[in-house]
Amino acid sequence: MQQQVNKLRPFFENINFERDDNTMVINFGPQHPSAHGQLRLILELQGEQVVKAYPDIGYLHRGVEKMAENMIYNEFLPTTDRLDYIAATSNNYAFALAVERLLGIEDKVPRRAKVIRMMLLELNRIISHLFFLATHALDVGAMSIFLYAFREREFAMDLMEDYCGARLTHSAVRIGGVPLDLPPGWIENLSNYLNKLPDQIKLYDDLLKENRIWKMRLENVGILPPEMALEWGCTGIMLRGSGIKYDVRKEEPYELYDEVDFDVPVTDRCDSYGRYRLYMEEIYESIKILRQLISMYPKTEPKLMAHAPKYISAPKEEIMTQNYALMQHFVLVTQGMRPPKGTVYVPTESPKGELGFYIKSEGEPYAYRLKVRAPSFFHTGVLQDLLVGTYLADVVTIIGSTNIVFGEVDR
Amino acid sequence: MRRYTPKDNVQAKAKYTDRFWVAPETKKEPVGEGSFYDKVVKTLQEDGVEVLKSYIELGMLVVEILPEQNVAALKNLKEKSCFKMCTELSAVDYLAQDGEFEIFYLLLNLDEAKRVRVQTRIKENQAIESVEKVFKMANFAEREMYDMFGIYVNNHSNLKRILMPDDWVGHPLRKTYPLHGDEHAQxxxxxxxxxxxxxxxxxxxxxxxxxxxxxxxxxxxxxxxxxxxxxxxxxxxxxxxxxxxxxxxxxxxxxxxxxxxxxxxx
Structure with a gap:
């Protein structure tokens, strides 16, 4: 069989690389190491300045929303790991919370499960922010930070592994609670880690904070005015970096976030440096939250899953001893739970921004429509306005400081 | 006899359903008189936007409008009721039941931390006006909607496929599109x-x-x-x-x- 060579030409969407004017069109990605995954940018350059930027996405599209329509709710939960794979638990949690609100069992989730979930969420926030720092510094050219930050991240991932057995794709949350209690010694390990972490963060901070090169590369680079951030639906640190104080954990509290005491760092610098500062400050806030959770944990009753026999299986001991619990469990596993007819949208604050699940249920065990509101999707969109007028060398910095993850952008 | 499988919706179906079972519904509460949401709905009506239905579902205001008035409604919500951010917009496929798409816009008021869902229905071959002029994020979100459902958006600056390749055939999130892809996909x-x-x-x-x-x-x-x-x-x-x-x-x-x-x- 002979291949037709001319048919193997790559598909460039009719971009004309040869221009009559002075601008030059270059292709950035999708395999570029600093493109944070599968981002392809088509940049039009005038000298070294970007005149036009066109983000091209879809290279990691797996049809997660389509899969959601063909899976029962519990079956879909591990798939959410693959959205923002840097902080998988935050996706699991956002999905579980949306389903819980649809079922109306949000208040029935036991307090211990809530504490454990929040611990995992904040630990994931630390993991994600450290990952951001490592890769961002690497993009900008600071190699050693990458190694330091990955070391601390590794310890946090060890904690995740101790809890759920997985390091990256956790699936550590269930609809209605958590599957397991914390293993013995986990709390001690966590508090040891929290005791060491601030010193380590200070180490990176001291290396970068007043570093002349770091400041030159980040200050006044990627200026995102608040109006543009609002127009483009930027959330999370992208929004707070532009001086708008909005954190879903504070404003629309879920779980126990209204009981813990923490601050939301905000800056009106609007540039990459300000965003970098916010990431560092948020790690300190997460440590603060985790410390409070550690003291909250012993005061809770050892109950992990909500009691809602219509939707959620009974604990294993009951399934093994009681006939009716076993029957319920059988039906829930083979057929899946049937939430009431209705629509729900639940926003949560993931490390990247506002992660929300829009679920439309028609009373069937399969979601009729599930839309993942991924923060990175819109942070990729804003690049086409944000990159205009910047220099080619800053493009990498700006992509890094938006902290986009392509599992989430393409879904 | 071969088992009947409907062609207009090839998504997974429940294997067993009690024929007398009626699915319960989420609570849809009326908008409280004098509440924040009530003012939002009133300002919408003052601007000449026809509100077909408004209720509160699971803590979120839902406003149903006519598809021709989507830009006017969103503009009103943005300027008069301070819903400055559109967090998401997309569609739901109801072609099999009603021959319609349901389009929803999720808006957020950052000062009050309140959310509203504006929804509207369009016929299969009806196009909808772009809200890109009101919310820039619609540039990406409407492209995704077009890519996934084949809903045409009028006056969009760059209505091209976004997640699928440009030469793809079919729109993957339609209920008629099989999970494993159709013949063109294969x-x-x-x-x-x-x-x-x-x-x-x-x-x-x-x-x-x-x-x-x-x-x-x-x-x-x-x-x-x-x-x-x-x-x-x-x-x-x-x-x-x-x-x-x-x-x-x-x-x-x-x-x-x-x-x-x-x-x-x-």
Missing amino acids: WYEVDKIFGKEYRDIIGPENRDPARIDRYDTKRFARVGHEVPFGADPSLVDSTIRPIEDGYSKTFLTDYTKESKQLENRK
Whole structure:
């Protein structure tokens, strides 16, 4: 069989690389190491300045929303790991919370499960922010930070592994609670880690904070005015970096976030440096939250899953001893739970921004429509306005400081 | 008799449903008189936007409007009720039931931390006006909606596919689109690299080297290294041999021989 060579030409969407004017069109990605995954940018350059930027996405599209329509709710939960794979638990949690609100069992989730979930969420926030720092510094050219930050991240991932057995794709949350209690010694390990972490963060901070090169590369680079951030639906640190104080954990509290005491760092610098500062400050806030959770944990009753026999299986001991619990469990596993007819949208604050699940249920065990509101999707969109007028060398910095993850952008 | 499978919705269905079972519904509360949401709805109506229905579902205000008034409604909400951010917009496929799409816009008021869902319904071949002028994020979100559902958006600055390749056929999130892809999806690479006429020559089993035959539990990882059915693969030498007869007839076609089938292909 002979291949037709001319048919193997790559598909460039009719971009004309040869221009009559002075601008030059270059292709950035999708395999570029600093493109944070599968981002392809088509940049039009005038000298070294970007005149036009066109983000091209879809290279990691797996049809997660389509899969959601063909899976029962519990079956879909591990798939959410693959959205923002840097902080998988935050996706699991956002999905579980949306389903819980649809079922109306949000208040029935036991307090211990809530504490454990929040611990995992904040630990994931630390993991994600450290990952951001490592890769961002690497993009900008600071190699050693990458190694330091990955070391601390590794310890946090060890904690995740101790809890759920997985390091990256956790699936550590269930609809209605958590599957397991914390293993013995986990709390001690966590508090040891929290005791060491601030010193380590200070180490990176001291290396970068007043570093002349770091400041030159980040200050006044990627200026995102608040109006543009609002127009483009930027959330999370992208929004707070532009001086708008909005954190879903504070404003629309879920779980126990209204009981813990923490601050939301905000800056009106609007540039990459300000965003970098916010990431560092948020790690300190997460440590603060985790410390409070550690003291909250012993005061809770050892109950992990909500009691809602219509939707959620009974604990294993009951399934093994009681006939009716076993029957319920059988039906829930083979057929899946049937939430009431209705629509729900639940926003949560993931490390990247506002992660929300829009679920439309028609009373069937399969979601009729599930839309993942991924923060990175819109942070990729804003690049086409944000990159205009910047220099080619800053493009990498700006992509890094938006902290986009392509599992989430393409879904 | 063959089991009936509806063609207008090929998504997974519940295997068993009690015929007398009626699905419960979420609570839809009326908008409280004098509340914040009430003011939002009133300001909408003052601007001449026809509010077909408004209620509060699971803590979120839902406003149903006419599709022609989507830009006016969103502009009003943004400017008069301070819903400065549009967090998401997309569609839901109701073609099988009503021949309609439901389009929803999720807006957020950052000062009050309140959310509203504006929803509207359009017919299958009806286009909707772009809200890009009001919220820039619609540039990306409407492109995704067009890509996934094939809903045309008027006056959009760049209405192209966003997640799927530009030359893709079909819109994946429609209920008529199967989960494993339709025929165009299955032959996408072959059509693009070799041309449509090569579909027969390559054959379905060699179409995709990563394809797994879900009914073949024995040798799914050994395409090109096949052993007789039931044989232990470890005992058979794994040098590449021509594939046995009966496994892939199209691949084994002898091109030196003349046959009617071959002439058709030429």
